[in-house]
Amino acid sequence: MRHPPPAEAVWLVGGPGPRMPGQCPDGPCQGPEAEWRHDAHGPHSRPRSRPLGCPAGARPVPRLRGLPLCGDDPGVFCRPGCPSRPPLRRNVRFYADAAAAEAAGFRACKRCDPRGERAAIHAAAIRAACDLVEASETIPSLATLADRAGYARHHFLRLFKEITGVTPRSYAGSVRARRLQAALAAGDRVAEAVAGAGYGSESRVYEAPGRVLGMTPGTARRGGEGETIRTATAMSALGPLMVGATESGVRFIGFAEDYAALEGDLRHRFPKARVEPAPEALAATVRDVVEFLEEPKAALALPLDLRGTAFQRRVWEALVAIPFGETRTYGQMAEAIGAPRAIRAVARACAQNHVSLAVPCHRVVGKDGDLTGYRWGVPRKRALLAKERAGK
Numbered sequence: 049m050r051h052p053p054p055a056e057a058v059w060l061v062g063g064p065g066p067r068m069p070g071q072c073p074d075g076p077c078q079g080p081e082a083e084w085r086h087d088a089h090g091p092h093s094r095p096r097s098r099p100l101g102c103p104a105g106a107r108p109v110p111r112l113r114g115l116p117l118c119g120d121d122p123g124v125f126c127r128p129g130c131p132s133r134p135p136l137r138r139n140v141r142f143y144a145d146a147a148a149a150e151a152a153g154f155r156a157c158k159r160c161d162p163r164g165e166r167a168a169i170h171a172a173a174i175r176a177a178c179d180l181v182e183a184s185e186t187i188p189s190l191a192t193l194a195d196r197a198g199y200a201r202h203h204f205l206r207l208f209k210e211i212t213g214v215t216p217r218s219y220a221g222s223v224r225a226r227r228l229q230a231a232l233a234a235g236d237r238v239a240e241a242v243a244g245a246g247y248g249s250e251s252r253v254y255e256a257p258g259r260v261l262g263m264t265p266g267t268a269r270r271g272g273e274g275e276t277i278r279t280a281t282a283m284s285a286l287g288p289l290m291v292g293a294t295e296s297g298v299r300f301i302g303f304a305e306d307y308a309a310l311e312g313d314l315r316h317r318f319p320k321a322r323v324e325p326a327p328e329a330l331a332a333t334v335r336d337v338v339e340f341l342e343e344p345k346a347a348l349a350l351p352l353d354l355r356g357t358a359f360q361r362r363v364w365e366a367l368v369a370i371p372f373g374e375t376r377t378y379g380q381m382a383e384a385i386g387a388p389r390a391i392r393a394v395a396r397a398c399a400q401n402h403v404s405l406a407v408p409c410h411r412v413v414g415k416d417g418d419l420t421g422y423r424w425g426v427p428r429k430r431a432l433l434a435k436e437r438a439g440k
Contacts, residue, residue: 125149130160173197174211177204178219187220213387213394218358225357277318278326280334281307284341286428290314291334292323297351298333301403303341304424317355317402340405344432345439347372350406356397359390363397370411373440375433377415399423411436 125146126132143149146156146163156163177193193216194204208216277299279292284303290310292300302310315323327334333350340348347368354361366384370376376384378398382391398409399421410429414420422429 123154124157125154125162126157127160127162130157132157132159170207171211173199173204174208177208177216178212181216181220181223184220187217187224190216209386211387211389212359213362213382213385213390214359222357222359275318275321277314277321277323278329279311279314279323280325280327280330281310282334282338284338286341286424286431289334289337289341291330291337293330293333294353297353298403298406299353299355301337301405302424303404304428337405341432343439344372344436347408348406350403352403352406354403354407356400359393360397360400363394364401364407367398367401367407367409367411370408373436375411375413375417378412378420379415381412395420405432 125143141152143152150156156165161167174197177197180188180193180196190201190205193208194201197204199207205215208214208219212219214222275294277292277294279290281291282289287304288307288310289303290300290307291298292314300314302313311323315321336348336350354364356364362385363381366381369384378391378395379388381398382388382394385394387393398412401407401409401423404410404424410422410432412420419426419429419433
């Protein structure tokens with residue numbers, strides 16, 4: 049049975065501590081605990097009177113993890129929750145930090161990496177791979193990136209996804225899209241911008257404009273010029289409400305600010321788009337949002353016109369998947385998209401969500417349950433969560 053460490057403990061230490069040859073801290077070892085148990089880093093060992101290389105007077109001692117302990121071998125220290133097999137509770141010591149454990153003679157576990165040395169090496173390798181992608185005119189192959197980092201392809205791919213949250217190809221696609229968007233915003237001709245961003249031809253962009261820029265390159269170059277965003281307003285239980293939509297679906301939902309500020313948020317993203325009131329066309333959509341804010345009974349399901357990177361869309365899809373009336377932490381959201389280390393990137397994607405309520409970023413809380421920042425104010429976030437729990 050795994051025993052949880054006390055609240056003040058940070059480091060879980062495996063091993064009964066330094067001892068002299070022939071000593072056994074628990075007296076004569078008998079029974080199953082005296083056998084050399086499964087090695088977390090290697091195959092099973094058969095029970096012996098003593099491990100090879102140990103002094104003749106050394107007695108077997110209870111195995112914890114790693115190699116069989118004997119003589120004055122001090123054992124290892126691990127993080128709480130180390131995936132290796134847990135030791136017996138009586139063979140566990142707690143230290144405040146890694147330095148204290150090392151001062152007591154323990155060595156770092158090679159599996160959970162409590163000092164973070166292996167994690168730092170991995171992060172540096174992935175950072176170098178991202179720099180290579182940024183500097184390359186074309187998308188480097190997975191084999192090229194893996195060889196440059198010094199890892200096998202499958203290992204490199206797993207590390208890249210774990211640290212960045214996306215595959216190398218998705219990351220490279222986002223880099224190209226960012227180059228294209230910057231060139232178009234600078235006024236470059238579409239053909240020149242597409243070639244400069246690294247696309248082989250314009251057809252690669254026009255065949256899937258929603259996945260690249262969220263609109264056609266020409267529309268992006270004109271800052272949304274030629275696009276029409278219809279808006280409708282209403283008073284809701286949480287203050288003024290504005291909904292903005294295109295022919296593809298709802299693009300903006302804002303509330304709790306005056307109508308001028310809400311429209312300013314919309315125009316800031318598409319400064320040249322035509323924004324026109326359409327209360328009749330959006331009456332049903334606005335009614336659904338108002339009813340949700342008044343007394344939510346189920347998730348708000350609306351046709352959406354989402355504009356964002358591949359990583360942002362993955363986060364937004366994970367937000368929509370949070371069950372009604374429940375919450376998730378940022379860490380849980382990062383794990384849900386397969387990027388457990390990308391907690392800050394997940395938080396940024398939540399903050400860049402322009403269709404609040406429909407993509408329920410208010411259901412994400414801090415790891416201790418605290419209500420973290422919310423675009424429309426923490427009091428509104430608290431009110432929304434309370435209403436959803438009541439209507440569950």
